[in-house]
Amino acid sequence: MPIQYYIYLCLTLFSIGIIGVLTRRNAIIVFMCIELMLNAVNLLLVAFSKMHLATALVADKATKVGTDGQLFVFFIMVVAAAEVSVGLAIIVMLYRNTHSVDINFLNRLKN
Amino acid sequence: MSKLVYLIPLFPLLGFLINGLGRKHLSKSMIGIIGTGTILASFIVSVLVFFDVKATGTSTVVTLFNFIQVKGLLIPFAFQVDQLSVIFLLIITGIGTLIHLYSTAYMHDEEAAHFGRYFAYLNLFIFSMLLLVLGANYVIMFIGWEGVGLCSYLLIGYWFKNNHYNYAAKKAFVMNRIGDLGFLLAVFWLIFKLGTATYSDVFLHVDKLSAFDITAITTLLFVGAMGKSAQIPLYTWLPDAMAGPTPVSALIHAATMVTAGIYMIARTNLLYSMAPGTQTLIAIVGLATAIFAATIALKQNDIKKVLAYSTVSQLGYMFLGLGVGAYTGAVFHVMTHAFFKALLFLGAGSVIHAMHHEQDITKMGGLKKFMPITHITFLLACLAIAGIPPFSGFFSKDEILMAAYAKNPIYYYVGLGGALMTAFYMFRLYTLTFLGRFRGTQAQAAHVHESPIAMTLPLIVLAILSVIGGLIGIPEVFAKDAHSLGNFLTPIFAQSAALATEHHLQASQEYLFMGVSTLLIAGIILYTINSYKKYQSTETENTGLAKVLENKWYIDELYDAIIVKPLDAIAGFFKNIIEKNIIDGGVNGVGKLVSYSSRQIRLLQSGQVGNYVLIMVLAIVVFILIWFNDLTLSYYLNRLFKNA
Numbered sequence: 001m002p003i004q005y006y007i008y009l010c011l012t013l014f015s016i017g018i019i020g021v022l023t024r025r026n027a028i029i030v031f032m033c034i035e036l037m038l039n040a041v042n043l044l045l046v047a048f049s050k051m052h053l054a055t056a057l058v059a060d061k062a063t064k065v066g067t068d069g070q071l072f073v074f075f076i077m078v079v080a081a082a083e084v085s086v087g088l089a090i091i092v093m094l095y096r097n098t099h100s101v102d103i104n105f106l107n108r109l110k111n
Numbered sequence: 112m113s114k115l116v117y118l119i120p121l122f123p124l125l126g127f128l129i130n131g132l133g134r135k136h137l138s139k140s141m142i143g144i145i146g147t148g149t150i151l152a153s154f155i156v157s158v159l160v161f162f163d164v165k166a167t168g169t170s171t172v173v174t175l176f177n178f179i180q181v182k183g184l185l186i187p188f189a190f191q192v193d194q195l196s197v198i199f200l201l202i203i204t205g206i207g208t209l210i211h212l213y214s215t216a217y218m219h220d221e222e223a224a225h226f227g228r229y230f231a232y233l234n235l236f237i238f239s240m241l242l243l244v245l246g247a248n249y250v251i252m253f254i255g256w257e258g259v260g261l262c263s264y265l266l267i268g269y270w271f272k273n274n275h276y277n278y279a280a281k282k283a284f285v286m287n288r289i290g291d292l293g294f295l296l297a298v299f300w301l302i303f304k305l306g307t308a309t310y311s312d313v314f315l316h317v318d319k320l321s322a323f324d325i326t327a328i329t330t331l332l333f334v335g336a337m338g339k340s341a342q343i344p345l346y347t348w349l350p351d352a353m354a355g356p357t358p359v360s361a362l363i364h365a366a367t368m369v370t371a372g373i374y375m376i377a378r379t380n381l382l383y384s385m386a387p388g389t390q391t392l393i394a395i396v397g398l399a400t401a402i403f404a405a406t407i408a409l410k411q412n413d414i415k416k417v418l419a420y421s422t423v424s425q426l427g428y429m430f431l432g433l434g435v436g437a438y439t440g441a442v443f444h445v446m447t448h449a450f451f452k453a454l455l456f457l458g459a460g461s462v463i464h465a466m467h468h469e470q471d472i473t474k475m476g477g478l479k480k481f482m483p484i485t486h487i488t489f490l491l492a493c494l495a496i497a498g499i500p501p502f503s504g505f506f507s508k509d510e511i512l513m514a515a516y517a518k519n520p521i522y523y524y525v526g527l528g529g530a531l532m533t534a535f536y537m538f539r540l541y542t543l544t545f546l547g548r549f550r551g552t553q554a555q556a557a558h559v560h561e562s563p564i565a566m567t568l569p570l571i572v573l574a575i576l577s578v579i580g581g582l583i584g585i586p587e588v589f590a591k592d593a594h595s596l597g598n599f600l601t602p603i604f605a606q607s608a609a610l611a612t613e614h615h616l617q618a619s620q621e622y623l624f625m626g627v628s629t630l631l632i633a634g635i636i637l638y639t640i641n642s643y644k645k646y647q648s649t650e651t652e653n654t655g656l657a658k659v660l661e662n663k664w665y666i667d668e669l670y671d672a673i674i675v676k677p678l679d680a681i682a683g684f685f686k687n688i689i690e691k692n693i694i695d696g697g698v699n700g701v702g703k704l705v706s707y708s709s710r711q712i713r714l715l716q717s718g719q720v721g722n723y724v725l726i727m728v729l730a731i732v733v734f735i736l737i738w739f740n741d742l743t744l745s746y747y748l749n750r751l752f753k754n755a
Contacts, residue, residue: 021724021728022721022724022725022728081630102720103719103720104719104721
């Protein structure tokens with residue numbers, strides 16, 4: 001499939017993620033949107049890796065181009081996992097203190 | 112031996128540092144010993160250097176290091192040891208030692224820390240004065256010139272808790288400064304035209320200067336001398352400077368600092384001999400000052416003020432001598448004046464000390480029987496300053512007046528008038544203080560006594576010098592070639608003597624003048640003693656001319672009106688309008704601006720997490736835009752700032 005389709009899809013997913021982060025009030029929904037952004041990026045990385053391999057295979061049958069893209073995806077997945085665990089822990093503590101997951105409630109940083 | 116000349120200023124400098132830094136830790140006797148001992152050591156070295164110069168008759172230049180060394184200008188920190196400087200060295204260190212010794216007794220009422228401060232300042236003063244006379248170029252002289260001005264300020268304002276004294280000290284310093292401007296301009300002019308400020312180089316290359324240059328430089332140097340040596344119009348600081356302790360008045364304002372101007376002109380005698388216009392100016396200003404100050408002294412009632420105006424008057428005579436080309440005479444008068452004026456001031460200090468800080472001579476009288484040594488020495492000094500032979504003042508004053516007559520007879524007659532006034536006011540002072548009935552209070556009468564040996568010994572030494580000091584300057588008419596001082600100083604003034612047109616008076620004329628002036632002076636003395644012997648202090652106000660004289664011809668009030676008040680008004684304008692509104696307003700305004708903007712920016716901190724994330728996202732978008740459009744962006748930025 002032409003690479004543009006992948007790019008448009010990831011762009012859409014990424015924008016939905018950003019708008020979600022900026023707009024939604026529930027902290028857990030915000031986290032889901034962050035995950036959405038990360039996954040969009042993962043998709044794009046894999047797509048480009050395949051594209052580079054395809055273009056290189058035409059020239060040379062035994063090439064190993066494009067593995068770094070896929071490798072980076074693993075890193076991102078690891079980071080996402082760590083971040084989710086920490087973030088959910090914080091939300092749980094937050095809920096315990098304030099009995100709400102509404103981010104507008106968290107204006108204690110003001111003073 | 113001349114190589115050791117650097118020791119001479121070094122000792123007082125060390126004394127200044129030790130007494131100054133250690134004034135809270137040393138005892139008073141230690142401070143006195145260090146202060147006096149350093150000057151005594153300098154005096155001993157000066158004597159050795161003097162004999163060296165006398166024997167070899169040459170001038171040596173001892174360079175210590177290069178003070179200013181830039182392309183095209185070299186000013187070494189060098190000392191010039193020749194006949195003129197050793198004479199002044201002896202005067203400064205010799206009289207300095209006596210005055211330091213005197214001060215140990217006069218200032219004994221002070222606390223140790225202030226005692227130390229006094230001696231530190233005195234030593235610093237001697238150090239600066241020595242730099243002044245030893246310097247081999249005008250820049251080193253100027254360092255000493257400024258230093259003595261500074262020490263004069265510090266010492267006049269020594270009792271700093273009294274605001275009047277502080278005002279007098281400020282006045283002295285500011286008037287000195289005005290003169291210093293003239294001095295500096297002259298030095299700059301010299302350096303600009305000749306590229307050097309060293310005496311020997313300047314005198315060697317004097318033909319490179321045009322007549323206009325020489326006249327301008329000599330006049331500007333004389334402006335400096337006017338300030339330092341208290342000539343019209345910059346003399347009013349000296350009577351006010353009597354606010355300082357009496358030994359300070361003796362040292363600074365009688366014997367040394369005020370003679371710096373004369374030294375400077377004597378050193379530059381070649382340039383002055385080539386500028387007859389300036390010489391006439393100097394002679395006229397000197398003569399005018401001599402007469403003017405003498406008239407004021409006729410009606411003063413403070414013992415130190417009379418002596419102060421007497422100093423201004425005698426300095427006028429010295430400048431008269433310089434103006435008519437009698438350089439040796441002027442230097443001779445500096446020397447004899449140093450002796451008898453220091454003696455007069457120290458004697459006055461002795462009287463003030465005994466009368467418990469009473470300075471009004473209408474409240475004194477009859478002190479002859481209480482203070483015999485002070486009385487005799489004071490009388491000898493008065494005879495010397497009046498010009499009675501064979502005391503020293505006669506020879507020096509006579510030499511100047513004879514040279515003045517040779518230039519222009521009017522100078523002589525006016526100068527003679529001044530000499531008669533000198534005799535009058537000095538003997539009025541003497542009679543009112545020492546003769547007649549005691550006019551003080553009972554309490555004072557009970558306590559008045561002769562001063563301790565530390566004070567009377569300098570008086571005796573100075574009295575001996577005042578009496579026999581004239582013998583080194585016996586004029587030609589009495590004995591051929593007996594003018595030892597003149598012979599000694601010949602190399603210094605040789606070039607000027609070659610330029611001068613010699614008029615010599617005939618011997619008979621000179622005898623006539625000497626005889627007549629002596630008789631007149633003696634007559635005035637006897638008349639004065641007679642009229643003031645039976646003085647009763649009257650309560651009547653002076654009227655008419657007497658009132659004008661008593662108020663110093665209202666010169667201080669004149670300066671106040673035309674100079675001080677306008678300056679105060681200008682300063683007030685600058686302070687209230689420019690300083691307060693514009694400068695302070697500006698600086699405070701910046702502060703207010705910062706507070707205001709920080710208050711506005713603080714509103715960004717809403718504490719809403721959503722806001723923070725929004726700003727993060729916006730920033731990332733901006734960065735991405737810049738990154739991917741770097742080329743277009745730089746193109747547009749270049750177009751915008753094309754002219755930068």
